[in-house]
Amino acid sequence: MQGVTKLSVQTLRGVGPKLAKKLAEYGIRYVEDLLFHLPLRYQDRTRITTIAAAREGHDLVIEGEVRAADVVFRRRRSLVVRLQDGTGMITLRFFHFSAAQKDSLQNGNRLRCFGQVRRGSSGLEMYHPEYRQVGEDNAPVEENLTPIYPTTEGIGQNKWRDLCQQALTRLHGTQVKELLPENSQYAYAMSNALQYLHTPPPDAPLAELGEGNHPAQLRLALEELVAHNLSLFRLREGQRKAGAPPLPHNTEQLDVFFNSLPFTATAAQQRVLREIRADLARCIPMMRLVQGDVGSGKTLVAAGAALQAIGNGYQVAMMAPTEILAEQHWRSFSDWFEPLGISMEWLSGRSKGSRRSKALNRIANGKASLTIGTHALFQDDVAFAKLGLVIVDEQHRFGVHQRLALTHKALPEQGQPHQLIMTATPIPRTLSMVAYADLDCSVIDELPPGRATVTTVLVDNKRRDKVIQRVAAACEEGRQAFWVCTLIEESDALQVQAAQATAAELRTLLGHLRIGLVHGRMKPVDKEIVMAAFKAGELSLLVATTVIEVGVDVPNASLMVIENPERLGLAQLHQLRGRVGRGTQASHCVLLYQTPLSDNSRQRLSVLRESSDGFYIAERDLEQRGPGEVLGTRQTGLMAFRVAELPAHGHLLDEVQSLAETIRRDFPENVDLLIQRWTGSRQQFAKV
Numbered sequence: 001m002q003g004v005t006k007l008s009v010q011t012l013r014g015v016g017p018k019l020a021k022k023l024a025e026y027g028i029r030y031v032e033d034l035l036f037h038l039p040l041r042y043q044d045r046t047r048i049t050t051i052a053a054a055r056e057g058h059d060l061v062i063e064g065e066v067r068a069a070d071v072v073f074r075r076r077r078s079l080v081v082r083l084q085d086g087t088g089m090i091t092l093r094f095f096h097f098s099a100a101q102k103d104s105l106q107n108g109n110r111l112r113c114f115g116q117v118r119r120g121s122s123g124l125e126m127y128h129p130e131y132r133q134v135g136e137d138n139a140p141v142e143e144n145l146t147p148i149y150p151t152t153e154g155i156g157q158n159k160w161r162d163l164c165q166q167a168l169t170r171l172h173g174t175q176v177k178e179l180l181p182e183n184s185q186y187a188y189a190m191s192n193a194l195q196y197l198h199t200p201p202p203d204a205p206l207a208e209l210g211e212g213n214h215p216a217q218l219r220l221a222l223e224e225l226v227a228h229n230l231s232l233f234r235l236r237e238g239q240r241k242a243g244a245p246p247l248p249h250n251t252e253q254l255d256v257f258f259n260s261l262p263f264t265a266t267a268a269q270q271r272v273l274r275e276i277r278a279d280l281a282r283c284i285p286m287m288r289l290v291q292g293d294v295g296s297g298k299t300l301v302a303a304g305a306a307l308q309a310i311g312n313g314y315q316v317a318m319m320a321p322t323e324i325l326a327e328q329h330w331r332s333f334s335d336w337f338e339p340l341g342i343s344m345e346w347l348s349g350r351s352k353g354s355r356r357s358k359a360l361n362r363i364a365n366g367k368a369s370l371t372i373g374t375h376a377l378f379q380d381d382v383a384f385a386k387l388g389l390v391i392v393d394e395q396h397r398f399g400v401h402q403r404l405a406l407t408h409k410a411l412p413e414q415g416q417p418h419q420l421i422m423t424a425t426p427i428p429r430t431l432s433m434v435a436y437a438d439l440d441c442s443v444i445d446e447l448p449p450g451r452a453t454v455t456t457v458l459v460d461n462k463r464r465d466k467v468i469q470r471v472a473a474a475c476e477e478g479r480q481a482f483w484v485c486t487l488i489e490e491s492d493a494l495q496v497q498a499a500q501a502t503a504a505e506l507r508t509l510l511g512h513l514r515i516g517l518v519h520g521r522m523k524p525v526d527k528e529i530v531m532a533a534f535k536a537g538e539l540s541l542l543v544a545t546t547v548i549e550v551g552v553d554v555p556n557a558s559l560m561v562i563e564n565p566e567r568l569g570l571a572q573l574h575q576l577r578g579r580v581g582r583g584t585q586a587s588h589c590v591l592l593y594q595t596p597l598s599d600n601s602r603q604r605l606s607v608l609r610e611s612s613d614g615f616y617i618a619e620r621d622l623e624q625r626g627p628g629e630v631l632g633t634r635q636t637g638l639m640a641f642r643v644a645e646l647p648a649h650g651h652l653l654d655e656v657q658s659l660a661e662t663i664r665r666d667f668p669e670n671v672d673l674l675i676q677r678w679t680g681s682r683q684q685f686a687k688v
């Protein structure tokens with residue numbers, strides 16, 4: 001019997017069916033769940049600060065007498081209250097107020113206020129402080145720091161405080177079950193940690209708590225990461241149990257293929273391919289992530305894997321995140337596989353009508369050995385006769401669920417298809433240990449020989465003319481260049497406008513050059529025509545939005561200009577830059593920034609100037625932007641931890657792994673309890 005865990009939230013004071021339903025939407029059903037609804041931050045309302053000691057930017061409690069309360073009409077109508085204590089005077093400003101409120105603020109009334117101190121037109125001010133009237137009798141201030149909870153519409157902070165306090169009272173005496181083995185480095189009893197975090201004493205180290213480095217937080221973060229690890233592991237076990245068709249080696253066909261290439265595979269490509277081929281031969285599904293910097297030649301490795309599956313009479317599905325990229329794969333694989341007599345099929349969002357039904361037919365009756373496409377591949381009406389291998393390119397663009405959806409395309413009696421996932425976003429070890437704990441990892445840590453590194457420079461947009469001249473000079477020499485317009489990522493429309501305007505500008509200035517434009521709002525056919533022309537060398541300059549980010553391969557392009565690089569993450573810039581330097585010519589990347597450039601941004605961008613190592617850059621990016629950004633927004637659901645934060649808690653990960661192993665081996669009964677406790681709800685609360 002675990003006491004608290006079994007009690008419904010409805011047993012708490014003030015929780016009826018309606019509130020219970022609302023809490024349940026967020027995964028809070030039992031009293032114990034409330035204890036794991038942890039504060040985001042704290043306010044110190046335990047002391048009254050004198051007005052003389054109040055400092056701008058701080059959240060403070062002050063107490064004083066009303067000296068004046070007037071409605072003023074400067075710019076906006078507002079209620080201005082002057083409050084005085086023995087040490088000084090401060091102004092309270094209300095932009096929304098009622099007549100009754102004004103009337104209650106009589107001269108001489110004593111108020112206790114809580115709010116942020118700012119500098120206003122009359123000196124120090126507080127806007128809309130929380131306040132209440134107090135007598136002379138020194139009504140007590142708060143005993144503990146005041147927690148601020150993550151919240152959702154309709155549940156106020158006071159409600160959360162009340163609910164969590166009630167839950168803590170219940171906890172008293174019943175104890176929350178300890179689910180980690182006692183020998184953990186971060187021994188801190190679970191109930192004490194929870195008590196502390198919901199009700200920190202007035203002398204609690206606020207800075208440490210703010211950074212998430214308090215031992216009580218580390219204890220919880222550790223357990224949360226362990227729970228996450230256990231749940232990914234279980235997911236993987238489920239897939240293993242389903243089994244997979246063993247696809248043994250067929251070296252002969254592979255030899256024919258490799259001999260037909262104009263180059264030899266790098267040692268890294270060969271090593272990774274060996275790992276994949278060994279996986280494929282087994283009767284448990286491969287779940288392998290191949291990481292390789294842009295240009296490291298992942299496609300070839302994918303081709304080797306595909307050949308092995310096809311040689312065993314199975315079908316292969318290859319999914320890319322964009323049409324452009326899927327089309328590029330289509331071309332590479334046509335070149336490689338058609339001479340070998342392998343039948344291919346294409347499926348994307350724009351496959352329509354009879355063309356689409358014909359494709360679906362060939363996939364369903366097993367005639368198509370390799371199907372290449374976009375996420376159209378995992379739509380409901382796509383069924384494979386005998387799917388043995390799923391290849392997902394640029395995984396960071398897809399969520400885990402999309403990847404899993406594709407594995408369900410195999411018929412149940414055939415087991416799971418093998419999975420090969422490829423990404424050029426190097427994933428720092430800390431992140432991959434957490435985000436991809438369910439995958440085996442291979443790294444292509446070598447570029448094909450003869451690649452020149454890309455020299456990167458930072459240039460002020462004021463010297464745009466010079467940059468344009470340089471582009472012109474390069475193109476006149478027969479080289480090709482990209483001009484990438486980036487804008488606030490979310491605004492596709494603005495990005496397109498910027499690219500159109502820039503293309504017009506460059507066409508005016510460089511009338512003698514053939515200049516193309518591609519952006520995400522163009523019809524796929526039109527995009528393809530422009531890309532093909534650029535690839536064929538018919539265009540010398542390509543103005544583009546970030547649609548060219550992934551995978552596009554034009555070896556003769558040796559110059560790239562990126563506008564507003566300060567708005568993009570380092571990993572994304574590195575990806576973009578990887579579009580040049582694919583041939584043997586010395587290549588250049590110009591980061592054309594807008595002034596003023598903050599010191600921080602300058603420092604960030606210099607990382608690119610100094611390094612061409614995708615892993616190093618990704619580590620820096622992770623430090624600066626956090627995992628949600630680095631993995632891409634679609635992954636953030638996975639990374640929505642309650643307490644744990646990466647990379648800040650990266651130092652816990654070794655212990656996380658060994659604890660998870662110990663628990664699986666010695667305390668298997670705790671696995672479910674841990675997963676339930678921490679990953680029961682995936683819903684995100686708004687940050688306040």
Ligand code: ADP
Nearest residue numbers: 263264265266292294295296297298299300448
């Ligand atoms: P990415 O890892 O970025 O997907 P690609 O697979 O697109 O890289 O390969 C980039 C380019 O390098 C392609 O033109 C490809 O044909 C070429 N390539 C791949 N492997 C080798 C190799 N071993 N030697 C020379 N060129 C190679």
Ligand code: MG
Nearest residue numbers: 298299393551
């Ligand atoms: Mg690629």
